Amino acid sequence: MRDVSKEDILKLIDLADKIETGKIKVDMTGKLAALLFFEPSTRTHFSFETAVKKLGGNTFSMSGTSSTSVKKGETLADTLMTISMYADIIVMRHVIEGAARFAAETVKIPVINAGDGTNQHPTQAMLDLFSIQKTQGTLNNLTIGMVGDLRLGRTVHSLAQALSDFNPKFYFASPRHLQMPVYIKDDLKAKNIEFAELEDIKEVMHELDIMYVTRIQKERFAVLEDYEKVKDSYIISKKLLENVKKNFKVLHPLPRVNEITKDVDNTEYAYYFQQARNGVFMRQAIITELLNLK
């Protein structure tokens, strides 16, 4: 996301909006997208597949490496070169960090990073921005609360970086050992972005425009007792939303487990399923831009 300019972000949001509202028609007929999920994923994979097929394009995909030549010892570079001889665009998720950038430098066709290890998940960040724009009417001067595992959740890293060009105010609420990494906080400090770290989001709920929730995974805790102590501080229920602003929305990259209770789903504040839907339009916008389909 660090390479994506403010202008690029706004341009893609505008394009996603035009695709969603039918203001422009994009035709991907005859184009083939390779969906290479070296690390399996359900939602991102289906989202891209939907995006391509609804534009009239076609896909071939892999999920995991068990049935591929990767298992036979082929280098990633060779796998990618071969696939680039068939496809028009590659969508790639890989557990190795920097794999997507390497892919983009290796092949001559466009590559979309669908997640590389704990590093980046830029299309998620873009669909999050699109969702924020749609619900708030702007990306500027918003107060954003990020809640849960902020250390290992790559979506919050990408989103914090992406929003940093729009003068946000951040509240980061997480257990102490799952705080936002120092390098992200350094980037924010360098851009004079106001942020505060909390252990509990309750006290600032009335200030928030957006609350971005991520899952705290039990397996991240060495001692189960430590998990038990903090887990309830990070469960968002309807009761917590009593004094929020009218424009307030809850976002979540999904899948959720228990961090947002079901009673939130029917409130006007829940936006996570629409957020997933927005992902299809944003991914269509990215593909349209990269393949110059307009």
Add this chain to the structure above:
Amino acid sequence: MKKQLKVDPIKNGTVIDHITSGKALQVAEILNVGNNGNEIMIGINLASKKMGKKDIIKIENRELSKEEAGSIALISPTATLIIIEDYKVVKKFGIEIPKEINHHIICPNSKCITNIEEVPTRFELAGKNPVEVRCGYCEKKYFIDEVKFRF
């Protein structure tokens, strides 16, 4: 009073002067100076008017490349390079921390693509005081003391 050199002069080669005190061995390590048969002299904690204390390295029969000089700046930005020919100073210059360091830093992240596929590393300068570098692939940031070099 007669001025006396604590380290012998060299006939041809490079003198790396004004190295931050205590950093000479690290500089020598990144330049891999001990493994090519050249005569090397290393002075540590020598008195310096400019710096109080400094380190110095003299390498016989080797002129450092621009990239090598840049790597020295990452560890000791105060260092100066002096090129010697026939016991005479022919060039003397300060070194600058490069904005981009290609090939020579090994990424400490074992999950970084540069440690998996054959791909030259690419780091950008991410901070000057203390010096920090960021991997162009996995985007992780490291203090310069955390990384290893190869030439």
